[in-house]
Amino acid sequence: MTTGTTTGTTTGTTTGTVRSRRLGSTEIVYLALVGILLVAGVLVAVRGGNLFAQGNVSYMLTQTSLLGFVAVGQTLVILCRSLDLSVGYVVALCSLVGATTMAGDPSRVWLGVVAALAVAAAVGLVNGLIIASLNVNPFIATLGTGLIVKGFLDTRFKGPEGEVPFAFQTFGYTRVGPVPVSTIVMLVVAAVAFVLLTRTRAGYHMFAVGGNLDVARLSGVRTSRTLVLAHVLCSLCAGVAGLLIAARFGTGNALVYSYGLDLDSIAAVVLGGTLLFGGRGSVVGTVGGVAILAVLDTAFNVLDVNPFFKDVLRGVIIIAAVALYARRQIDPASRRVRFGTKVSAVRRGGVA
Template identity: 90%
Template sequence: MTISTGSTGSSSTAGTSSTAGTRRRYHLGSTEIVYLALIGILLVAGVLVAVQGGNLFAQQNISYMLTQTSLLGFVAVGQTLVVLCRSLDLSVGYVVALCSLIGATTMAGDPSRVWLGVVAALAVAAAVGLVNGLLISALRVNAFIATLGTGLIVKGFLDTRFKGPEGEVPLAFQTFGYTRIGPVPVSTIVMLLVAAAAFVLLTRTRAGYHMFAVGGNLDVARLSGVRTGRALVLAHVLCSLCAGVAGLLIAARFGTGNALVYSYGLDLDSIAAVVLGGTLLFGGRGSVVGTVGGVVILAVLDTAFNVLDVNPFFKDVLRGVIIIAAVALYARRQIDPASRRVRFGARGSVPRGSDAA
């Protein structure tokens, strides 16, 4: 009888473990949800556009969609790095504008000065990121305040120094903004390469692991020997560098630098894309792959709204609703008690209704 009971309990526990393993095996992560949502949005938007007599997947619309993806994608990839460190960067929009002007004025229409303009723009972007990182890590200034203050300083400089578009980008560099391989812009390919480099950084290097550790728990990371200040500074420098590349892309498309680029809302849009992609604003969890999915979702929505001629104010309302719904879904998945019950049962509790006698 005792042997029978032990056998039954063992089989029950094994069955529970097997069930828990099966459930975990089919558990969808945030990144998978993002891309499932992207497929659903593509299907719904495609049907709505078709009902109106259009074609969302026409080459012109696809090119526009990918063009929007590349610009926001550069900024959002960099923003992902700082958000993973439980930080934030509200200066990216101003850095984009500043780098577009520095790149264009340094090139001055001379093809031989293209690389000089690129290096100058990226060096200034890295300097802004370094200042942000040091303010947050060394002086313990709140990230929101530090990056907002830095952005306002850059804005004041732009408004004082530049009264309008300035500089000239040579035709050789303008190909970065206009050249396509089929319907795919070269800028989109470059953005995906930058995203791939960020993915490798986060998943295959010690610096990437430290960023996750800092975002997960700053005190634990420090006690574990992680140089938390260095990880924060690196994340902010890389974030500003990504914004600098976006500024060069703007200059390539316009053929000149433009200070008014900071009014495009790239700072808030990049944060929205990061959150939509499943990265937690509290840091420590997320992925660049999910961020790219979030960027594409926003680009699809913008393209569909433009084709359907949706009122711009209503368009912002719909985008806001989608972002809030996504964050609410992620938050519910974090506190869902069902997963806790499964883990507790797998550790040896006898399931209700089993024969333990």
């Protein structure tokens, strides 16, 4: 009896120690980011360049800010076991709405910002209601919404339209040292999303809905409201990215939807350690995933890598990351502990 108890306690203690030594997904993401920075820096240096020159760092951070806005919003819906493939079209639509509403008048900047965000929220609301109320698969629902927006853009806008006042263009070009203001704003948005997920009831409900929809519903969580909220916030983040595009170009552009921000944002979220099945992940990890993609793009551009081969390398890295996270979900130690605990209990019952 004493031996079984001692063995179970020792095994539990040892396993607890092993578990405490395991790195979380977020830690792995940032360790990978440091490793990629070092390897890319060495490769660029061998070619006679400097990856950490101010121009390259600024470009890297600029790429991070644009994709970061969309990826932060994508994290919220993926945590709810949903998805949003309309974000690229929302970015293009909001850039045009903002630019055409401002019409080059500095006094209309606030009106353009409000109009763009209102349109983005409306698209997110439609996505959320279709998914939550009509039980349509998120992939189909958001893809259909995105195609509707695309059809409107292709019919209504034949090219760049609108004019952004110089006062608002500073949002896209102003820097604090080598750091663009847009990157600072993106980090603020990520911090707000982090607080939402970790300190508010709505954030807890998002994790609950993504973990198990039926259990969340039986626990009193208003799952439909949570899904709708996540999609509205996701579209709002895409709307901010659209305003950033308008600030950089000085006008709205319908062809922004061809940038691939929808799939890139999903890739960044997955690289950041958020499960596509929902219920587990973090905005902090997503920011790390966005940074990894930005570093890769900057290094590939400096090294003048073939664009097709660049996509191949990015695909390999994403698949490897997903495979790593999938293997980490299998915890042999925890299985042995549960099995060992049951055996000890049976033995104790037999002795008794």
